């Protein structure tokens with residue numbers, strides 16, 4: 001049986017998650033124009049690129065080989081064990097399947113200002129806060145496997161112009177997200193013993209939901225100087 005603290009975390013991860021953002025609702029309903037979907041893929045690459053950086057910052061804060069091994073695997077999931085593998089490579093292939101040259105995604109100059117701020121905010125949060133807060137912020141992944149499923153279905157049904165092979169990133173993230181969130185939840189439940197610590201963990205997860213929300217606000221507007 002889950003504790004009231006675990007219920008609080010699960011409630012935030014469910015009710016404040018970006019699957020309720022208007023841009024995602026339109027994506028899932030098949031209402032995005034190709035240009036909007038391409039804008040999302042291009043800007044979301046900035047988030048993907050920064051995830052292993054924030055995971056390296058978290059790894060540096062962990063005090064035992066067991067914990068560092070566990071977290072190091074996340075970096076390998078994104079960066080791959082060798083050239084041509086890993087989540088970043090799969091995201092670049094998603095871009096290519098949608099007609100975006102990988103050089104375009106790799107060029108940071110194209111990132112929308114609001115996306116940059118949201119992602120940098122998340123990286124700096126993990127740089128500056130306690131391991132408890134940084135790990136708790138990753139718990140949006142409790143909801144990630146479900147949104148991956150919804151997204152795969154939506155892409156197959158509505159966006160057939162994107163080659164199905166481009167969806168490999170989303171398929172792979174389902175199992176990875178389940179495993180990552182299970183591990184992170186166990187750590188947070190173990191570490192947050194006092195009311196104050198539990199409040200900090202809930203606040204960290206709320207902040208992360210807002211990062212994902214802000215990122216989509218910026219993509220939805222799509223304006224840049």
Ligand SMILES: O=C(O)c1cc(C(=O)O)c2c(n1)C(=O)C(=O)c1cc(C(=O)O)[nH]c1-2
Pocket residue numbers: 051137138139140141142143144147173212
């Ligand atoms: O596409 C999404 O909706 C989505 C959401 C999230 C999330 O909930 O934080 C992540 C991812 N994707 C993702 O691909 C990913 O690798 C990832 C890592 C993390 C994290 O905070 O450590 N979140 C997410």
